[in-house]
Amino acid sequence: MGRNTRKRRTPLATKIVAGAAALAVGGGGLVWANFYxxxxxxxxxxxxxxxxxxxxxxxxxxxxxxxxxxxxxxxxxxxxxxxxxxxxxxxxxxxxxxxxxxxxxxxxxxxxxxxxxxxxxxxxxxxxxxxxxxxxxxxxxxxxxxxxxxxxxxxADQQQDGDGQDGGGQNQDDNGNGVAGPVADDFIDINDVQPNSRNSRNGLAADGDGGSTGTFSTDCGVNENNLFNSDNLIAAPGVDNGAHHTHDYVGNQDNDAFSSDEDLANADTSCQNQGDKSTYYWPVLRLQDGTQEFDANDQGGGAEGNIGKILKPAQAELKFVGSQQGDVVAMPKFLRVITGDAKSFTNGDANANTSWSCSGFEDRQVTDKYPLCPEGSQVLRTTNFQSCWDGQNIDSANHRDHMAFVQEDGSCPEGFQAVPQLQVRLAYDIPTPTVENGQVRNPYAVDSFPEQLHKPITDHNDFINVMDENLMNEVVDCINRGEDCQ
Incomplete structure (x- = not known):
């Protein structure tokens, strides 16, 4: 695997943390004493x-x-x-x-x-x-x-529910690979998930029988250019390794913590439609199989417990849909949207959003477990973004308040207006982990902040709109006309 080689400054604080982390590296990751x-x-x-x-x-x-x-x-x-x-x-x-x-x-x-x-x-x-x-x-x-x-x-035997209360959990284990998590209790056989049982407060799909029923799909590949870094331009602009975990990037090819709006606008794009220079990024999935990746000793990678083979999606579907209640309006250029919460394990699940499932079992969705899929079935990772905009701001102090999810009837909260809703569906070919006697072997896991222990509930997704004005108008017109475009 390659990595983003854009030259950047490294703050002194980062160097200090890196030095401390180097002392804690063992077997490609943070040393985790199996004291349980x-x-x-x-x-x-x-x-x-x-x-x-x-x-x-x-x-x-x-x-x-x-x-x-x-x-x-x-x-x-x-x-x-x-x-x-x-x-x-x-x-x-x-x-x-x-x-x-x-x-x-x-x-x-x-x-x-x-x-x-x-x-x-x-x-x-x-x-x-x-x-x-x-x-x-x-x-x-x-x-x-x-x-x-x-x-x-x-x-070790506590985790928080959505109200911040302690709930039951399983003792942490290093699975023999030197890092904490995931553990056997983080996985579930997809056959044991009840159909249509997911109780998600967020991420309601906006498309339906009424309103604006069209769709617009953009094909931006699956990160064939190996653009990886552990930055977060939205949440930590100007900070090297601001995410403390590695991201996949598709679309915009000049995306790191130091990219300005001008940089984004002038960048190349992996999208087939060259008018779409938007940034789409998410934490990588890894197979904890002992593979030494390019970042095995780096911050954001193995030095912070993110170890193993990076798994690229076999397919990445990026689709914009409409509103159940009426027409959508154009997104402003450089609109920033974060969905999900990288700290859901400690914050609680109020902002958790990603659905995990298996191909052929799409009616069975989970947020807090990784699915064990049968042979021939792909692991699916789906996110529906907020689709209501405050009409004024491209970002907010906590990077959330300028956007909102639709209400139960599909309408936007007062003071917000509907914009095209981004839906991201990632499909992976992953060998099914083995779970026996409370142990999981060769698990896969989402990259995370070290203290979040690779919990599936911490999955999240990020988007910056860098479509040119003509393309954004085309997206809006297509959705409002009820057509399926790309």
Missing amino acids: ASAHEDHGGHNRTRSAGAQVATIDCPDVGQKIRDVPDRARGEVDGELASMDSQITDAYQRLATTRRAQAGDARFVENSILGPLKERRKALIDRIQLEINRAGGKADDNLDELAGCQGRP
């Missing part, structure tokens, strides 16, 4: 129960970025940079958590005193800077943001 193998350990003939501290599987921090509103435009860059630094702090703390298991086993307060306490102080310093930057730019920062500084250690 039994409830007790035998030392010198004495049966010693492990301390509660040793049961902490990951770090759960409030998502400050989702709580910020009304950031003045001239402070957006600084605030996004501080939020990205906060993500790096969590990554660093998680790496320390994963490499100090012996110390944790001997000291029940080790995690709190040596990891979570210092992390809270570092987060508070960044929150103070965020508040200062907002106020200095003429905004009014929320005085209660300091309440979000503290983080918790998440026990």
